[in-house]
Structures are given as structure tokens and as C-alpha cells.
Amino acid sequence: MKIGLIGLGIMGKPMAKNLLKAGYELVVNDRNQASIDEVVAAGASYATQAEIGESCDVVLTMLPNSPQVKEVMLGDDGVAAHMKAGSTFIDMSSINPVASKEIAAVLEAKGIDMLDAPVSGGEPKAIDGTLSFMVGGKQEVFDKFKDLLGAMGASVVRCGDVGAGNTTKLANQIIVACNIQALAEALTLAQKAGVDPELVFQAIRGGLAGSTVMEAKAPMMIAGNDKPGFKIDLHIKDLNNALDCAHTVGSPLPMTAAVQEVMQWLHNNGCGQNDHSAIAKYYEKLTGIQIGR
Numbered sequence: 001m002k003i004g005l006i007g008l009g010i011m012g013k014p015m016a017k018n019l020l021k022a023g024y025e026l027v028v029n030d031r032n033q034a035s036i037d038e039v040v041a042a043g044a045s046y047a048t049q050a051e052i053g054e055s056c057d058v059v060l061t062m063l064p065n066s067p068q069v070k071e072v073m074l075g076d077d078g079v080a081a082h083m084k085a086g087s088t089f090i091d092m093s094s095i096n097p098v099a100s101k102e103i104a105a106v107l108e109a110k111g112i113d114m115l116d117a118p119v120s121g122g123e124p125k126a127i128d129g130t131l132s133f134m135v136g137g138k139q140e141v142f143d144k145f146k147d148l149l150g151a152m153g154a155s156v157v158r159c160g161d162v163g164a165g166n167t168t169k170l171a172n173q174i175i176v177a178c179n180i181q182a183l184a185e186a187l188t189l190a191q192k193a194g195v196d197p198e199l200v201f202q203a204i205r206g207g208l209a210g211s212t213v214m215e216a217k218a219p220m221m222i223a224g225n226d227k228p229g230f231k232i233d234l235h236i237k238d239l240n241n242a243l244d245c246a247h248t249v250g251s252p253l254p255m256t257a258a259v260q261e262v263m264q265w266l267h268n269n270g271c272g273q274n275d276h277s278a279i280a281k282y283y284e285k286l287t288g289i290q291i292g293r
Contacts, residue, residue, distance in 0.1 A: 002027065003148070004052030005044075005060045006072055006079070007093070008035035010228070011119070012062035014126040015092070015152045017042050021129075022151035027052055053082030058145065062092045065237050066099035074106055085111030090145060092133075094118040094234075096241040097163035097170070098248065100136065104162040113141045116162055117149060118169035120176075122229040124216075130154040134172070136164035170245060173238040177259045179213040180279050187221055187291045188283040197292045198222055217277040222292035226274040226281070233272040236263050 001024065005016050008030035016039045019026050026044040029052055030036050036046055049072060052059060059079055063069050069091055073080045083089070089107055091100065091114070100116040107114050115137035125131045131153035135142055142158045149156045159168045187197040201218045204210065220226065239260045246253045262282050269285075271278050284290050 001025070001058065001148075002056045003058050003060060004029070004047065004056035005062065006030070006049060006052065007062035008032065008039055009062065009064075010123050010231075011126045012092075013039060014123070015062060015131070016044060018126075018129040018152045019148075020044060024148070024151065027056060049079050050077060050082045053079040054084075056083075056087070058088045058090060058148070059083065060090050060092055064093070064234070066095040066241070069093050069095055070099060070103065073103055080107055080110060080112065083107075083110070083112050088113040088115070088141060088145065090115045090117050090149075092117050092119055094169050094173070094238055094241070095166055096244055097136075097166040098245065100166050101163045104137075113138065114162055115141055115145065116165040118166055119153065120169065120172050121153075122216075124229055125154075126152070133157065134159050134165045134168035136160055136162045136166065136168075166241075167245070170238065170242040173235065174242055174253070174256050176213055177235055177239060177263070177276070178255050179211060180217055180276055181259045181262060183214055183217055184221060184277075184280040184283050184291070187218065187280070188287060188289070191289055191291055192287060220275060220277040221280040224290060224293060226271070226278040228273060228275040230276050231273055232263050232266050232276050232278060235276045236260065236267060236272070239263065 003024050004027045006029045013035050016028055020043045027047045028039050028044045029049050040046055061069055089112055104114040115135055117133050117135045119131040119133055121131040129152055132155040133149045133153045135158045146156050159165055190197045190200040239256055242256055243253055271281055280291050
């Protein structure tokens, strides 16, 4: 099986390396030559997008948002124009599920199968190959490529037909964002009340409030570490997609809208490339204190 991967960013690059470690034949493409060189040095080959479409049995994308996926796949001389009937497209990007369904409909007319398979876990889990995949598509297509996705993740779950993967990812991103904001509020309260946030974290992490989000983000907030594992600007993108989808289907998202406003404030104040744990900076602005310092 020959695999093409388009998109070697903060997530795509380590995912490519894990495919190589698993023994897959991999061809890659990206706008960043340094990323290409690094993955080629690890054992991949380079090809143009057209060549990937022509030569690969399955094409993977890991791109920022719906417009980029549509452009790469369906734009003028896009990858889909070069793919053979019977091949498969797996989009691992986090995009609007409405766009996933639109792309799938075009590909189906060409005899090309599709899975939408966004991931959760950020850069650390992309590096160690323990991402969670949320997949939409036909059962038989999912069964065929589950092991391929498993080379990059510890959990691979089919959530329904095409679009279900990205709907699930939007639900995931809502929960993560609201958890991070609640954590920042709680640790700010502790500090303002004169209680060490580190001790608060240690005391509650094993109880009902404990979570994967808390384990990953509380130490970053306390240390003032905002090196991105997942950037605020990317989370803004995901929450915009969640709100757009919610408006389409008529689902209320008041908490999501609130945390989106906080993230947008951070973007407007130079923090868009920080880790989403930098929501704590919003509370620093309001209170004049820094958590843990």
C-alpha cells in the first residue's frame, strides 16, 4: 500500500514519522521545505500533489481548515483530479463536517472512498503515536484502514458516516476549551485567595475534577509555559466551526461562545500562537496576578 500525506505541520510531521516507523511506504508534500527534508531524511519520498494523486492507493491530508482541504483536493488541478477510482481519501484535518460531506459527495461521483478522521491529543501524542482518531465513513472503508490510523494513534473509533468524525471532534474541542477556561478561573481564584495553585492542583487532581486537560494544562499555567502543543488560533478555528455547525443544526452553544470570546481577545492581544492554556493570561489581565508566581 502506497500512502501519500499532504501537510507536515506541528501534527502532520510526527504523524508521518510514525507511519514510517510502522513500515508504510510514504510519499509527502508540504509548502515548508524544511519539514519535507526532515521527513524525507526519516525515510519518506517527496512528490507533487498531482503525483501523489496518481500514484498512491490512499491520500491523507493534515491541513489547517476546510478551505485548505477543499483547495488541495478539489481546486484547479487538485489531487482528486488525479486519483484513480477505487482509491481512498482520508482527511485527518479538523474541519466543518458540512465541508467533509461536500468533499465526500464529489469524490463518490469519481468512485473514490473517503473517511474524515480528525484527531485529538496535540503535538505530544502525535509524537508518541497515541492520538485519538474520531472517524466518519462507511464501515468497510473504516475496517480497511483502521490499522493504518492505528499506526499514529492509540484509539481509532468509527462514529458514523462521513462528517461524524468532525462532528465528534467539534464536541471534543468544546469540552477541552471549556475545561481549560474553568481551570484558569479556578487556579486564579486560588491564587487571589492566598492558596498555592500547585497545592490546589495536587489536592484535586485525583478527584472528580481531575482530567486529562488538568494534567496537561495546570502545570503549564503554573510554570507560565505557553509553548504551543495546540495553538489558540487553531482552537479559535475549531470553535468557529462548532458555532457554524450549531447554527446550521439549531443547537445552543452559549458556553462555547463565551470561551471563544476569551480566545479571540487573546488573539487580538498577540497570543494567538501561544498554547491554548494561555487562556490563563486573560485572567492575569483582569486580576494583575500570574498563576503560581
